[in-house]
Amino acid sequence: MSTSTLAALLTISVLPSRAQQPPPPAPDSGQVDVGQLFATTCGWCHSDGGRAAGKGPQLMDTKRDDDFIRNRIKNGKEGAMPAFGETFSDAQIDDIIKYIRALKPHEG
Numbered sequence: 478m479s480t481s482t483l484a485a486l487l488t489i490s491v492l493p494s495r496a497q498q499p500p501p502p503a504p505d506s507g508q509v510d511v512g513q514l515f516a517t518t519c520g521w522c523h524s525d526g527g528r529a530a531g532k533g534p535q536l537m538d539t540k541r542d543d544d545f546i547r548n549r550i551k552n553g554k555e556g557a558m559p560a561f562g563e564t565f566s567d568a569q570i571d572d573i574i575k576y577i578r579a580l581k582p583h584e585g
């Protein structure tokens with residue numbers, strides 16, 4: 478084997494494996510289904526998509542203002558609700574607030 482072939486083989490073997498690269502970051506707001514996001518992230522405490530109380534209070538028909546809701550989602554509440562300020566962008570939190578405001582009882 479020539480020296481140059483060996484050098485080429487060595488170069489290839491030290492290249493980082495593409496397969497080990499992390500996946501690209503999740504797309505930003507606008508592309509996520511908020512209902513789906515709510516069901517998976519919030520639904521086990523805010524039952525029935527937020528229509529009923531569970532471990533957390535019912536969110537449908539909330540009397541809280543947007544600032545309160547945004548603050549609660551971002552910062553959570555110690556011992557009660559986790560903080561999601563690192564999980565969601567401001568735009569996504571706005572979408573969640575819209576989702577909560579739009580909640581209606583199930584038909585029938």
Ligand code: HEC
Pocket residue numbers: 515518519520521522523532533534536539541546549550554557558559561573
């Ligand atoms: C581990 C359970 C849990 C999870 C998960 C959770 N919550 Fe909560 N949430 C609570 C509890 C408990 C409260 C009541 C806190 C308090 O005592 O003020 C609350 C309060 C709230 C409030 C304020 C309601 C009010 O009238 O005071 C909002 C809005 C809210 N949650 C939204 C969300 C959203 C959106 C998500 C998902 C991103 C989420 N929560 C995930 C448990 C949870």
